Amino acid sequence: MTDYYEVLGVDRSASDDQIKKAYRKMSRKYHPDIAGPEYEDKFKEVNNAYEVLSDPDKKRMYDSGVDPNDPNASAGYSSAGFGDMGDIFGQFFSNAFGGGGQGPTPRTQPGRDSLASAAIDLKTAVFGGTAHLTINTFGLCPECGGSGAAGKEKPVTCPDCQGRGMRQKVVRSMLGQMMTTVPCDRCEGHGTIIEHPCPKCQGHGRIRTTRKVGVSVPAGINDNTRLRLAHQGEVGEGGGAAGDLYVDIRLKSDKHFTREGDDLHCWIQIPMSWAVLGHQIDIETFDGTQKLDVPEGCQPEQTVSLKGLGVTRIKRPQERGDLVAHFSVRIPTKLSGDERRLIEQFGASHDEGKAQIRQSSRPASERKGFFSKLKDALG
Template identity: 40%
Template sequence: MARDYYGALGVSTDAGADEIKRAYRRLARELHPDVNPDPGARERFAEVKAAYEVLSDPEKRRLVDLGGDPLDNGGGRGGGGDPFAGFGGLGDIMDAFFGATTGGGAGRGPRNRVQPGADALIRMRLTLEECAAGLTRDLTVDTAVLCSECTGSGCAPGTSPTMCDICHGRGEVQSVQRSFLGQVVTSRPCPNCRGMGEVITDPCRQCGGDGRVRARRTVKVKMPAGVADGMRVRLAGQGEVGSGGGPAGDLYVEVDEEPHDVFTREGVDLHCVLPLPMTTAALGTTVRLPTLVEGEELELDIEPGTQTGTVRTMRGKGMPRLRSSGRVDGHGDLMVHIEVLTPTKLDTRQAELLRELAALRGDEQPDLTVGGRNGGGLFARLRGSRGGR
C-alpha cells in the first residue's frame, strides 16, 4: 500500500511548495532527536523527512498523485536502514532549524540577473560668489545607461535566456561528502551561469549581454545658496544603471570651492584684511568694501587712531546660512581685519613733515615707560613676566 506522504506532513493534497516546506521545518524542529528524546521521535522524523523529499520533488509528487509510491523502487528507506542516511547532514539540519542551507534540501535559488546600480560622484568647481548666490548648471556625466538595443535584457533582439544545462536553473552546484554526521552537501554558485540559473546564448551586440552601456549625458544640477567646499547635492536615480537593466543609483555632485582673492571663509563667516595707510588710520575715514555681489559695496567708518589688529564686524554680511532643508536661514558675519601700513620710502618733503609732526608730538624718541598698565611701560612688563620664572 502506498504511503500517505501528505498525511505525514499534515498538509492537504493541493498544498503548495511553500506550505510543504513550512510543515517540514515545523515538524523537524519538533521531532529531531537532538530536541525530542522520545523513542518514537526518530522513526517519526524519518517519515517526515521521506515525505518532504518526495513531495518537494515535482516528478515524485506527480507519481504520488497518480497513486504510486516512488520509494517502493528500492531507493526509499528500506527496512532496517538508517533513517538519517541521505539526510544531507548539516545542510538539512540548518535548513530545518534556521531556514538556511549549505546544500541538500531546498537551496538558495538562482541569483537575480537584474541588480541595482552603483552611486556615482562628480565634482563641480565653484567660485565663492557662486557658492553665495547659488546656481543651476548643466553637467556632462559619463555613466552606465540602459542599453537601447535590448532595453536591459542583455539578449539579442528576438531571443531570450535559456536554462543553464549545468545547474538546471538552480543557480548552484552541489558536492557530497561523507562524514561522521552522514552526508555533508555543500553548494556553490554555478560557474557556467554565475549563479543566475540561466545563460544568454545570443548576447546583445551593443552591450555584450550586460544590459547597459557607458554613455555621456547631460544632467541639470541646482546648487542652493550657501553651499560650501565638500558639500554634496544628491540627484536620485541619476547614477549608474545596474546590470541587467537594474534601477540606477544616485548621482552625488560635490562642491569644490575655489580660493578667493579677497575673502577667506570660515563656515558662514567671511574674513578680509583691510590695509590702511598710517595717516588714514590716524585721521580716520570712510572706506568702501567690495562684496560677493557684483556691483555692490559696503561702507565702513574708520575711527581716528585705529590700530593694527583691530577687527570690525559687519553683522549679516557673510555667507548664507544653509539649512538641511535647502533653505537659507540668515547670514553669517563679515570680519574686517585692519592692518596699518607704515611707509617704507619717503621723499625729502615727506620726511621733513614727519619729523615736524614727531617734534610737535614729542615723539622723536620712544618713551618705553608710557602706555603700560598701571603706569608700567614695556620694560616693566618684561620684568614682570620674567619674575615669575
C-alpha cells in the same frame, strides 16, 4: 585563496565596525570615478572582500579556510562537515525529500552607489547654485535597453537545470556520499539563457559611459560636505535600478575673502593719512561695490563689519553672516623734503614731551579695559 583581510587592511580580529570603516576607506580610495578606470579591478576586489567579511555565515566559512566566492569550494564546505551540522542535515533532507533550493538568481541586480567630487567657488557657497561635473560610470545599454539580448529576444529556459538555476552534485562527506546543490554552470544560476547577447554590452544590460551631472548646491554649504543624488549612480546588471551618487563638495580659495564660519574676512591696506584723518572707500563684495568708512584714528588690525554681507546661514537661509574688514596701515618709507618737514612739525606738536613708549607682555589689541575685566570676573 585571496586574503580578504589583507585586501581591506585589517586584522583577523577586527570588529564589524572596523571592517565597515576599512571598506569605506578602501572603496573611496580605489573607486574608478576617483582613482581612474584602471583601478576598477581593485575596486571589485575590495567589494568582494567586504561582501564576504560583512556576512557572518560567509565570514565563518572563510575563516575555516574556504572561499565563499568559489562555487566548488562552497559546495565542498557545506557538505564536508566544516560548517554547522544543522546546515548539513538541513541541506541533506531538503534534497532527499524534494525541498526547494535557493532558486535562480535574478538577472536584474541593483546598481552600486558612485562617489565623485566637485570644486565650487566661494560665491557659490555664499548664495548657492549648481555645480557641474563629469562622471564615468555604468549606464543603461542603449541598444538592448538593459535586457542584455540582441533585438527583442527573450531569455529562454536553461535546458540543463530546467529554469531552477541550480543543479545537484554528488560530494563526499564524513557521512559518506551526499547530494548537494550548486549553481548551474550553463546559465550561471539564472535559470535562463540569452542565446544572442547584445553585441554592445555583451549581455550585461549596461555599458561604461561618461555623462555630465548638475548638482544643486545649497546656500551656506561648508567645505567637505557630502551631497546625495538619488538614483544617479551606476546602473545595475541587467538594467537594474541605479544606485545613488554621492558628491563631495570642495571649496576653492578666494583671492579677496577668507571664510570663518558664516563670516567673510578681508584685509585692506590704507595710507597713514587715511588712518589718521578717516576716509570713505569703495570695496568689492559678493553683493557688488560697497562703501566702507575708515574711522578717524584707525589703528593697525582694527576691524569694521558690514552686517549681512557674509555667508548665508545654512540652518536659517533668511540670514547671513557679516563681512569683516581688517585694516593695515601703510607707513611711507621714502619722504620728500617737504613731507619730512611736515611730519617733523606734527611730531613736535603731538609727540614731544609725552609718554609715547609703552612696554607690555601682550599686543595692545589683547589688553583689556576695566569693563572687560569686570565682565570676565563676573563670568
